[in-house]
Amino acid sequence: MxxxxxxxxxxxxxxxxxxxxxxxxxxxxxxxxxxxxxxxxxxxxxxxxxxxxxxxxxxxxxxxxxxxxxSGKDHHHHFFCRECNRAYELPGCALKVDDAAPDGFVVEDHEVFLLGKCPKCIAA
Ligand SMILES: [Zn+2]
Ligand SMILES: [Zn+2]
Structure with a gap:
């Protein structure tokens, strides 16, 4: 083995x-x-x-x-570069999720993906 x-x-x-x-x-x-x-x-x-x-x-x-x-990371979001298709980890969370759902909904978790260009691809 x-x-x-x-x-x-x-x-x-x-x-x-x-x-x-x-x-x-x-x-x-x-x-x-x-x-x-x-x-x-x-x-x-x-x-x-x-x-x-x-x-x-x-x-x-x-x-x-x-x-x-x-595993073992704190809650965070991800950024996906549309040019090179790489995924990046973003630090922390800037969302006020309780305000994002209408009255009557209880938010328990969320996933956020940001899309765009990474610094490498902007410089290229
Ligand atoms: Zn890129
Ligand atoms: Zn978050």
């Missing part, structure tokens, strides 16, 4: 280095830099293990699909 361990380490290292929500493709591409034999099936299997054990959480986006990020 040594091989599985090194592949799992490679994926954990990807998240340590890129601290933002990542797509499966990004995880595969970054992980291959240290473990060239990494394949998509292993990535999916490892992501399931790391999600089941609580190390990672899934982020669902209507058009970008499922992304993964490290």
């Amino acid at each position: 040594k091989r599985i361990t090194s592949q799992r380490r490679a994926i954990e290292a990807v998240f340590a280095k890129h601290d933002r929500p990542l797509t499966v493709e990004e995880i595969l591409n970054y992980g291959r830099k240290s473990v060239p034999s990494l394949n998509i099936a292993t990535v999916y299997r490892t992501l399931k293990i790391l999600t089941d054990n609580g190390s990672l959480v899934k982020v669902f986006h209507p058009s970008f699909g499922t992304l993964y990020e490290r």
Whole structure:
């Protein structure tokens, strides 16, 4: 099982280095830099293990699909760059959610996705 361990380490290292929500493709591409034999099936299997054990959480986006990020963070929002398709983590929450719902509704949680261009793409 040594091989599985090194592949799992490679994926954990990807998240340590890129601290933002990542797509499966990004995880595969970054992980291959240290473990060239990494394949998509292993990535999916490892992501399931790391999600089941609580190390990672899934982020669902209507058009970008499922992304993964490290667990244990405070509530925050995400920014999706329409140019490079990268997802970024935004610090904190500036929403007054109680004012956003009409009378009679109780807000328990929310997800916010901001869309636009990231600084890298604006500079490019
Ligand atoms: Zn961008
Ligand atoms: Zn919020």
